[in-house]
Amino acid sequence: MSIKLAVPAETDFEEVAEWIEAFDQLVDEEGTSRAANLVEALSRRAQEAGIHLPVRLNTPFVNTIPAQEEEPYPGDRQLERRIKSLVRWNAMAMVHRQNKKDAGIGGHISTYSSLATLLEVGFNHFFHATYGDQPGDFIYFQGHASPGVYARAFLEGRITEQHLQNFRHELRDRPGLSSYPHPWLMPDFWQFPTVSMGISPINAIYQARFMRYLENRDIIVETPRKIWAFVGDGETDEPESMGSLTLASREKLDNLIFVVNCNLQRLDGPVRGNGNIINELEAAFRGAGWNVIKVIWGEDWDHLIARDKSGLLLKRMEEDVDGERQNFIVKGGAYIRKAFFGKYPELLKLVADMSDDALARLRLGGHDPLKIFNAYKRAVEYKGGPTVILARTVKGYGLGSAEARNATHQEKKLSDETLAVFRARVDIPIPEQAAHDGAPYLPPEDSPEIAYLKERRRQLGGYMPSRKVPAVDFEPPPLEYFSEPLAGSKGRAVSTTMGFVNILRHLLKHPKIGRLIVPIIPDEARTFGMESIIRQVGIYASQGQLYRPHDQDMLLYYREEKDGQILEEGITEAGSMGSFTAAGTAYSNYQVPMIPFFSYYSMFGFQRVGDLIWAFADARGKGFLLGGTAGRTTLAGEGLQHQDGHSLVLSSTVPTCASYDPAFVYEMAVIIQDGMRRMYQQGEDLFYYITMYNEGYAMPSMPENCREGILRGLYKYQAAASGKASVQLFGSGPILNEALRAQGILAQKFGVQADVWSVTSYNQLRREALATERWNRLHVSEPEKRPYILTALEGAEGPIIAATDYMKVVPDQLAPWLPGRLVTLGTDGFGRSDNREFLRRHFEVNAESIAAAALSRLAREGNFKVSRAQKAFEELGVNAEKMDPAKA
Numbered sequence: 024m025s026i027k028l029a030v031p032a033e034t035d036f037e038e039v040a041e042w043i044e045a046f047d048q049l050v051d052e053e054g055t056s057r058a059a060n061l062v063e064a065l066s067r068r069a070q071e072a073g074i075h076l077p078v079r080l081n082t083p084f085v086n087t088i089p090a091q092e093e094e095p096y097p098g099d100r101q102l103e104r105r106i107k108s109l110v111r112w113n114a115m116a117m118v119h120r121q122n123k124k125d126a127g128i129g130g131h132i133s134t135y136s137s138l139a140t141l142l143e144v145g146f147n148h149f150f151h152a153t154y155g156d157q158p159g160d161f162i163y164f165q166g167h168a169s170p171g172v173y174a175r176a177f178l179e180g181r182i183t184e185q186h187l188q189n190f191r192h193e194l195r196d197r198p199g200l201s202s203y204p205h206p207w208l209m210p211d212f213w214q215f216p217t218v219s220m221g222i223s224p225i226n227a228i229y230q231a232r233f234m235r236y237l238e239n240r241d242i243i244v245e246t247p248r249k250i251w252a253f254v255g256d257g258e259t260d261e262p263e264s265m266g267s268l269t270l271a272s273r274e275k276l277d278n279l280i281f282v283v284n285c286n287l288q289r290l291d292g293p294v295r296g297n298g299n300i301i302n303e304l305e306a307a308f309r310g311a312g313w314n315v316i317k318v319i320w321g322e323d324w325d326h327l328i329a330r331d332k333s334g335l336l337l338k339r340m341e342e343d344v345d346g347e348r349q350n351f352i353v354k355g356g357a358y359i360r361k362a363f364f365g366k367y368p369e370l371l372k373l374v375a376d377m378s379d380d381a382l383a384r385l386r387l388g389g390h391d392p393l394k395i396f397n398a399y400k401r402a403v404e405y406k407g408g409p410t411v412i413l414a415r416t417v418k419g420y421g422l423g424s425a426e427a428r429n430a431t432h433q434e435k436k437l438s439d440e441t442l443a444v445f446r447a448r449v450d451i452p453i454p455e456q457a458a459h460d461g462a463p464y465l466p467p468e469d470s471p472e473i474a475y476l477k478e479r480r481r482q483l484g485g486y487m488p489s490r491k492v493p494a495v496d497f498e499p500p501p502l503e504y505f506s507e508p509l510a511g512s513k514g515r516a517v518s519t520t521m522g523f524v525n526i527l528r529h530l531l532k533h534p535k536i537g538r539l540i541v542p543i544i545p546d547e548a549r550t551f552g553m554e555s556i557i558r559q560v561g562i563y564a565s566q567g568q569l570y571r572p573h574d575q576d577m578l579l580y581y582r583e584e585k586d587g588q589i590l591e592e593g594i595t596e597a598g599s600m601g602s603f604t605a606a607g608t609a610y611s612n613y614q615v616p617m618i619p620f621f622s623y624y625s626m627f628g629f630q631r632v633g634d635l636i637w638a639f640a641d642a643r644g645k646g647f648l649l650g651g652t653a654g655r656t657t658l659a660g661e662g663l664q665h666q667d668g669h670s671l672v673l674s675s676t677v678p679t680c681a682s683y684d685p686a687f688v689y690e691m692a693v694i695i696q697d698g699m700r701r702m703y704q705q706g707e708d709l710f711y712y713i714t715m716y717n718e719g720y721a722m723p724s725m726p727e728n729c730r731e732g733i734l735r736g737l738y739k740y741q742a743a744a745s746g747k748a749s750v751q752l753f754g755s756g757p758i759l760n761e762a763l764r765a766q767g768i769l770a771q772k773f774g775v776q777a778d779v780w781s782v783t784s785y786n787q788l789r790r791e792a793l794a795t796e797r798w799n800r801l802h803v804s805e806p807e808k809r810p811y812i813l814t815a816l817e818g819a820e821g822p823i824i825a826a827t828d829y830m831k832v833v834p835d836q837l838a839p840w841l842p843g844r845l846v847t848l849g850t851d852g853f854g855r856s857d858n859r860e861f862l863r864r865h866f867e868v869n870a871e872s873i874a875a876a877a878l879s880r881l882a883r884e885g886n887f888k889v890s891r892a893q894k895a896f897e898e899l900g901v902n903a904e905k906m907d908p909a910k911a
């Protein structure tokens with residue numbers, strides 16, 4: 024038997040040795056599965072006897088795949104080593120040269136140095152660019168390893184030396200290379216934004232699940248396609264990295280492979296100086312049901328293990344903490360001899376014939392192509408669940424004095440000496456001075472290494488990464504398709520949330536695009552009244568429904584199906600964003616224009632998962648985010664942690680997000696219909712954030728000629744009943760009703776005429792105005808253009824009172840174009856538990872406050888008597904001395 028067990032020191036050695044000998048014999052004679060049965064039976068017996076065995080999630084600190092089970096390496100190792108050296112040189116040289124040229128421009132060397140072999144084995148033997156006519160594997164690269172990915176693309180002839188010269192110089196020269204993987208900046212190259220730690224692991228898990236969803240729904244054909252996520256060991260501290268592991272095993276995602284680059288370091292220092300990150304991750308992943316493959320030791324160690332008859336070496340391997348393991352790399356061979364082998368005299372003997380240099384060169388698993396190849400092969404062949412490969416590497420591998428040092432992450436420029444040593448060791452045929460300057464090196468096209476590299480990629484279907492967007496073949500349903508939502512509710516009290524559900528139901532029924540719709544909900548379907556949708560299209564359940572739901576006799580029962588359409592995510596907004604991202608980028612990744620509608624509690628959207636939304640935008644994601652239970656005063660009763668008055672502020676920060684705050688269902692239908700047209704037919708890279716509220720009121724039918732205004736952000740909804748208006752009232756969402764009520768109060772009680780406008784998007788209005796203003800600034804000799812907000816308000820006189828269920832800064836976005844006219848009422852401050860009437864009074868966004876604000880303004884302008892205005896405050900119940908809600 025080749026794996027020796029470390030001898031437990033505290034037990035009777037002879038007795039243990041006898042048991043082990045007998046066990047070894049059983050393994051040799053009857054095989055591993057019999058042996059496993061025996062251990063299982065013994066452990067059961069022990070439990071029956073009341074013996075509490077500790078739960079062990081860790082296996083011995085050795086490679087999961089024993090040497091005798093390894094398959095020989097299929098490639099030309101010498102050529103592959105040469106290619107890897109060339110990639111490493113060019114990656115290093117690029118960053119080095121750029122920092123010489125432009126000190127402080129940044130870039131990273133050490134992450135890729137530790138990852139190089141892990142990536143190269145993948146590129147040469149595993150990463151499929153295509154499977155027949157289907158798209159191939161997806162690879163989530165560690166963001167900080169991007170120099171290595173560029174350097175390989177350079178050897179492949181996909182990017183030029185000019186690109187390398189423009190690394191992190193995206194603005195001054197063309198073509199530029201972006202710092203990290205950003206599809207927004209390099210849309211033909213990068214597929215997945217990964218550099219914000221934790222985003223790649225969670226997105227990879229949900230991507231793997233979404234791939235199965237598409238397969239189970241017969242939208243794509245099943246292929247052996249894999250999702251590879253290269254993750255930093257430090258990165259695993261992010262909750263997003265580890266928070267969804269059980270989904271992957273529950274869903275049996277054997278299309279998913281994580282490779283954790285266990286260089287034991289993060290930015291500041293060791294990941295677990297006082298512990299063992301590989302063991303910690305092994306336990307966590309195994310506990311979560313993953314197949315774990317540890318790749319700790321390289322071939323050199325196999326020889327030592329084979330020569331160690333006592334098992335003491337294996338015991339010694341387990342003993343150190345990671346901070347000490349780092350010392351072994353930094354301090355070199357003599358230190359390894361003394362501190363590692365020297366702990367036990369028997370081990371010193373084991374390496375007596377090896378020089379200090381040879382000890383320092385003892386290779387670790389993550390730098391050994393044979394070990395990596397075997398791990399990848401097992402991972403690819405593994406059935407029934409996801410695999411994680413924990414690969415032990417050295418941060419800054421091969422960078423001489425920078426290797427494994429705490430500061431290595433930030434290393435950008437190398438010393439002349441380091442460069443010279445590296446150049447000589449890997450034999451880069453360029454003059455010494457060129458090497459010092461960080462010149463790249465590209466071997467001739469017909470050199471064996473370039474021919475080999477290209478041939479390997481040809482066999483695997485092409486170059487990676489590569490992002491493609493197919494020609495558009497999409498037609499949205501015409502607006503008339505939504506005739507029911509457009510027709511109004513005939514007096515029935517309906518909320519915009521109910522209206523949205525109705526629109527979604529219509530969309531799901533559409534003969535062509537119905538199947539492309541992906542409703543995503545984090546356990547809020549009932550909150551939004553979506554039970555009918557569950558009945559209509561079912562919840563996706565990869566195993567089908569294994570039980571008879573208790574409510575099956577009811578019309579709207581909880582229906583789960585293997586080809587169900589709804590992604591009911593449970594309580595994970597981050598996970599739902601993972602699905603939203605997979606679905607919203609499917610038009611490119613799977614070449615099918617899936618249209619996600621992710622409905623969530625608006626408070627738990629942008630502020631909870633804002634960084635995932637930002638990455639979604641970077642990935643050129645499309646789709647609709649629906650912030651439900653919107654509005655700080657419209658969501659009654661729930662209080663401070665639930666009442667959202669600021670998601671529209673946050674959504675305005677994302678450049679490709681179009682934010683809307685509709686009051687009526689027809690507005691919503693217009694926005695969604697046009698959104699599908701722009702995103703999927705016109706191919707625009709944008710997505711939508713739409714608020715939806717739970718206050719019911721009669722929904723009017725769509726008036727004539729308001730479509731453009733709805734989409735641009737504002738239209739006059741109800742003109743003053745008699746005479747010309749001297750005040751303009753802006754309202755959004757349900758607060759539009761307060762504006763309408765204020766219009767009545769002003770006319771009836773105070774003889775003041777007001778127009779009421781529905782403002783569907785302050786943000787769209789602002790963006791258009793900014794763009795127009797910029798054009799005017801830059802084209803000074805040409806006639807000035809007018810922003811839409813000004814043309815729309817042509818002839819509308821008097822002050823503007825804008826009331827919103829969101830913060831005042833939302834309407835204030837228009838202040839530059841409405842000088843001296845704009846008075847904003849909004850919901851700044853923390854929410855409270857109470858009903859709408861009290862909430863709106865508290866936040867001063869009720870009709871009375873709107874009317875009072877109008878009178879106050881008119882009085883200040885000399886167009887209304889001050890004493891009458893003061894009296895009006897009393898009549899309207901507006902307390903001038905009450906506390907400012909912004910501070911309450």
Ligand SMILES: Cc1ncc(C[n+]2csc(CCOP(=O)(O)OP(=O)(O)O)c2C)c(N)n1
Nearest residue numbers: 134218219220255256257258284288289290
């Ligand atoms: C969310 C987030 N926080 C912080 C950073 C800054 N940062 C970049 S790399 C890094 C350390 C990465 O360590 P590890 O994941 O172990 O990767 P390695 O470079 O060691 O392979 C940090 C903290 C970031 N990119 N994203």
Ligand SMILES: [Mg+2]
Nearest residue numbers: 256257288289
């Ligand atoms: Mg690390």
